[in-house]
Amino acid sequence: MSVVLSVTFLSLFAQVNNNEIPIYLRFPTIPAFMVYKAPDSSAFTRENLKRKGPVMFFVFSPECSHCQHATEMIIKNIKTLSHTEIVMVTYLPYDEMMGFYKKYQLNRFPNITVARDASFFFPTFYKVRNFPSYYIYDRRGKFKQFYEGDVDINQLVIALK
Numbered sequence: 001m002s003v004v005l006s007v008t009f010l011s012l013f014a015q016v017n018n019n020e021i022p023i024y025l026r027f028p029t030i031p032a033f034m035v036y037k038a039p040d041s042s043a044f045t046r047e048n049l050k051r052k053g054p055v056m057f058f059v060f061s062p063e064c065s066h067c068q069h070a071t072e073m074i075i076k077n078i079k080t081l082s083h084t085e086i087v088m089v090t091y092l093p094y095d096e097m098m099g100f101y102k103k104y105q106l107n108r109f110p111n112i113t114v115a116r117d118a119s120f121f122f123p124t125f126y127k128v129r130n131f132p133s134y135y136i137y138d139r140r141g142k143f144k145q146f147y148e149g150d151v152d153i154n155q156l157v158i159a160l161k
Contacts (some may be wrong), residue, residue: 006136028143031125035089038101044115053083054160055064057135059122060090061099064131071104077103077153084160091117
């Protein structure tokens with residue numbers, strides 16, 4: 001009887017622990033997603049990624065001062081990040097996303113896509129706790145690194161190599 005209880009307990013423990021592991025770590029490839037990109041709200045999915053280099057998902061809030069600072073840091077270092085496809089995603093309303101997009105003139109950068117996540121996919125899939133959050137994949141689409149909050153540009157550059 002104690003063997004049966006031990007096996008049952010271990011089985012339940014394994015299920016609980018597996019559920020605590022974020023989905024992006026259990027399935028470490030770029031997920032299937034659909035967001036709506038600025039400025040025209042056209043659909044953007046995993047299939048639209050160019051994937052010539054690493055991909056960085058940047059989950060943000062337009063009103064977050066840390067996100068604004070991080071965006072300024074990315075723009076300032078855009079030449080260093082030119083080989084990276086950056087997908088900036090927010091779930092907040094379209095007009096807030098567009099205000100952010102225009103303020104930073106993100107249309108100037110061909111490797112940056114700004115998009116609205118109307119289905120709240122990214123915060124759920126990545127279990128986002130803080131803004132900004134960065135999820136980095138290599139050019140083959142394998143998950144590589146996660147950061148949240150303030151991150152030094154050098155950390156990002158190293159992770160994107």
